[in-house]
Amino acid sequence: MEADSENLIEIRDLMYSRGARVIFKGLNLTIKRGEVTAFMGPSGTGKTTLLRLITRQLIPQQGAIYVNGVDIATLNQRKLYELRQRFGMLFQNGALLTDLNVFENVAFPLREHTKLTNRLIRHVVLTKLHAVGLRGAADMSPTELSGGMARRVALARAMVMDPDILIYDEPFVGLDPISMGVIVRLVRRMNDALGITSIVVSHDVAEVSTVADRSYLISDGKVAASGSPDELQAANSELVRQFMHGMADGPVAFHFDAPDYAEQLLGRDSE
Amino acid sequence: MTSVLRDIYNNVFEFVRTFGAFQLFFLRLVRHSPRMLLRRPGLVIKQVYNTGALSLVIIMVCGFFVGGVLALQGYANLARFNAEDSVGTVVALALIKELGPVITALLFAGRAGTALSSEIGLMKATDQLSAMEMMAVNPVRRVLVPRFVGGVISMPLLVAVFTCIGLFGADVVAVYLLSVDVGAFWQQMQLSVDIKDIQEGIFKSIVFGIVASLLAVWEGYNAIPTAEGVGRATTRTVVITAIAVLILDFMITAVML
Numbered sequence: 001m002e003a004d005s006e007n008l009i010e011i012r013d014l015m016y017s018r019g020a021r022v023i024f025k026g027l028n029l030t031i032k033r034g035e036v037t038a039f040m041g042p043s044g045t046g047k048t049t050l051l052r053l054i055t056r057q058l059i060p061q062q063g064a065i066y067v068n069g070v071d072i073a074t075l076n077q078r079k080l081y082e083l084r085q086r087f088g089m090l091f092q093n094g095a096l097l098t099d100l101n102v103f104e105n106v107a108f109p110l111r112e113h114t115k116l117t118n119r120l121i122r123h124v125v126l127t128k129l130h131a132v133g134l135r136g137a138a139d140m141s142p143t144e145l146s147g148g149m150a151r152r153v154a155l156a157r158a159m160v161m162d163p164d165i166l167i168y169d170e171p172f173v174g175l176d177p178i179s180m181g182v183i184v185r186l187v188r189r190m191n192d193a194l195g196i197t198s199i200v201v202s203h204d205v206a207e208v209s210t211v212a213d214r215s216y217l218i219s220d221g222k223v224a225a226s227g228s229p230d231e232l233q234a235a236n237s238e239l240v241r242q243f244m245h246g247m248a249d250g251p252v253a254f255h256f257d258a259p260d261y262a263e264q265l266l267g268r269d270s271e
Numbered sequence: 272m273t274s275v276l277r278d279i280y281n282n283v284f285e286f287v288r289t290f291g292a293f294q295l296f297f298l299r300l301v302r303h304s305p306r307m308l309l310r311r312p313g314l315v316i317k318q319v320y321n322t323g324a325l326s327l328v329i330i331m332v333c334g335f336f337v338g339g340v341l342a343l344q345g346y347a348n349l350a351r352f353n354a355e356d357s358v359g360t361v362v363a364l365a366l367i368k369e370l371g372p373v374i375t376a377l378l379f380a381g382r383a384g385t386a387l388s389s390e391i392g393l394m395k396a397t398d399q400l401s402a403m404e405m406m407a408v409n410p411v412r413r414v415l416v417p418r419f420v421g422g423v424i425s426m427p428l429l430v431a432v433f434t435c436i437g438l439f440g441a442d443v444v445a446v447y448l449l450s451v452d453v454g455a456f457w458q459q460m461q462l463s464v465d466i467k468d469i470q471e472g473i474f475k476s477i478v479f480g481i482v483a484s485l486l487a488v489w490e491g492y493n494a495i496p497t498a499e500g501v502g503r504a505t506t507r508t509v510v511i512t513a514i515a516v517l518i519l520d521f522m523i524t525a526v527m528l
Contacts, residue, residue: 055405081407095402098394109406112413154402161406 008033008068008165008197009054015062016046016053023049025221026063036191036198038212040205042243042252045218047201048092051169054199055087056080085113088158089167094150096142096157102129103138106157113161128156132186148179155183159190165197166190172204180207187211205244209233217243219252296492297485303416311417318421322383322484323428329382330375334433337374338440341365345441346449356455360463362441367464367472371434373520376479378433379426380512384487387418388508391491392501415488422487426480427473434472471527478523479516486512 009031016024023046031037039047052058054065056072064071067083075083096105106125110116116124129135132152142150151171158166171183188211191198202208208215209229217225217232217240225232225240233244242250258264308315345361391414394400400410438460445451487508494504 057401057404077409081409084405084407087405089402089405091398091402093397095398097399097402098397109408112406112408157406 006032009199010066011054011063012066013063014053014060014065016049016058016060018049022221024060027218027222029216029223029226031197031199032214033197034191034195035213036187036200036211038200038202038208038215039218040201040203040208040215040243041218041224043203046221047203047218048169050218051089051167051199051201055084055089055167085109085161086164087167088161088163088165090151090154090158090169090171092170092173094142094147094154096145096150096154098142100142101138102134102140102142102145102153105142105153106160108157109161124160125156128160129153131159132156133182148175148183151175151183152179155186159194162194163196165199168198168200168202170202171200172202172207184211205246219243293489296489299411300416300419300485300488303412304420307412307416307420314413314417315420315424318417319424320421322379322387322418322422323425326379326382326425326429327432329378330429330433331436333374333378334371334436335440335443337370337433338362338366338437338442339444341370341437342441342444342449346445346451355449355451357459357463358445358449358451359441359456359458359460362445363438363460363464364468366434366437366441367468368475369520369524371430371437372472372475372479373516375430375433375476376426376483376516377513379422379429379479379483380487380509380516383422383425384483384508384512385505387422387484387487388491388494389501389505391415391418391488392494392496392504395492395494396496396498396501411492415492419484419488422484423477423480426483427476430472430476430479471523474527475520475523478519482515482519483512486515 007030011027011029014024014027015022027050039050041047049058053060054067054072056065056075059073064073066072070083072080072083096102097108100108103125104111106128107121110121110124126135126138129138132155134149134152134156137145137149137153142153145153155171166187168187171187172180175183184207187198187200190196200208200212212229215226215229215232216223219239225235225237227235232240235241235244239251241247242252248254341362342358345358346355349355349357349361391400394414400414403410403413442453442456445456446453490504490508490511494500
């Protein structure tokens with residue numbers, strides 16, 4: 001596949017299953033350069049799995065994922081690590097290294113991949129920590145941070161190498177409104193100011209709508225709908241309406257498959 | 272009948288697969304170890320501190336009492352033959368050749384091995400190893416190799432400390448409590464302990480250091496990333512290390528006799 005200047009990541013006919021459970025069955029989507037793209041979908045649809053596939057922490061059983069026109073399944077470890085240096089990833093829980101303090105966590109990629117002097121590393125790290133408002137917490141241990149602070153430190157670490165692609169896994173979960181607002185603005189601002197491409201996985205419809213240029217609604221192993229947040233809000237599909245408006249009734253069942261309620265309560269199935 | 276055969280086949284297949292993976296894992300650690308020692312000695316020294324220095328208290332206390340109890344038992348039995356002056360020899364040979372390396376390895380598995388397994392298992396459970404992968408840093412090289420090398424360096428040093436403190440404990444018990452002649456205690460020991468005995472102890476301590484550290488990082492790295500999985504990995508570290516150390520001790524002793 002030729003490298004397309006507009007499409008940064010292309011996923012073609014992706015099939016992936018874990019054990020007997022099929023997670024993706026022929027998923028196709030495109031992530032455009034310079035945009036904020038959101039993956040949305042009910043819990044358990046494999047959004048985080050999709051991120052792990054895009055970053056090749058997992059390998060698809062069928063289909064291909066192209067980054068800059070290159071099928072990432074064909075990369076050897078050296079090439080893969082070169083590619084990953086252009087990715088920044090914010091994990092759901094921050095995933096800060098607990099044996100290092102906040103400063104060293106943010107400095108970690110620089111110390112591992114560059115030969116910058118301590119003075120320069122200090123300068124870069126403090127700049128990034130200042131951007132997320134946590135310059136004052138540089139000497140703290142990750143265990144002393146609140147969930148929101150840990151995620152902001154992780155964000156500073158994700159952008160310390162000035163990546164081309166920033167990936168956010170559920171960045172809005174469990175945040176207070178102030179931290180949430182800060183993170184939402186940071187996502188948008190960094191995307192626009194630094195010219196990077198962002199991928200956000202979330203099921204927070206309201207926040208995603210304010211930050212994403214394009215959203216993919218993933219359900220049942222495929223893309224159920226895609227478009228700008230406004231287009232999704234106005235969509236006629238029952239599934240999209242149910243998800244975007246948080247309705248209990250619709251194609252996505254609230255209850256997991258179970259025997260008849262009354263029969264189970266009365267114990268007839270065990271007799 | 273066929274299901275029994277299938278179960279046996281599956282278990283044998285799984286065992287061979289795991290054992291092969293274990294050997295490849297060991298080779299990966301060994302391959303990265305020299306470079307880690309030369310280029311990032313600070314990381315290794317930190318782990319020598321974590322696994323070695325922090326184990327010193329338990330090693331010293333246990334060493335003292337093991338030496339003391341050997342002196343008590345040795346004295347009680349040798350006194351029957353009026354050979355209580357040989358208690359130094361008995362204690363020294365037992366400590367240098369057997370109890371020093373074996374008990375230190377068992378204590379190491381309980382103190383440092385469990386700490387390594389649970390630390391690595393928790394790093395896995397909290398996505399820290401995945402985060403490193405995503406930062407293009409190989410977690411085997413950055414996390415596991417320094418811990419493995421640190422453990423391998425620590426073990427012979429801990430065995431030496433254990434043995435010396437054990438001899439000191441035996442001296443306190445035999446000479447000060449049981450009134451064995453101090454000259455006879457140490458001279459008999461010097462005359463009967465050969466350099467080959469010390470070499471055997473050092474060889475065992477190196478082998479046990481490799482086995483205990485390898486099993487600890489292996490179990491941690493392959494832990495199921497849940498609270499229960501990390502707990503189980505920690506327990507397995509102690510149990511498997513204990514079994515491996517005792518079997519290897521028998522084999523090495525049989526070969527070196």
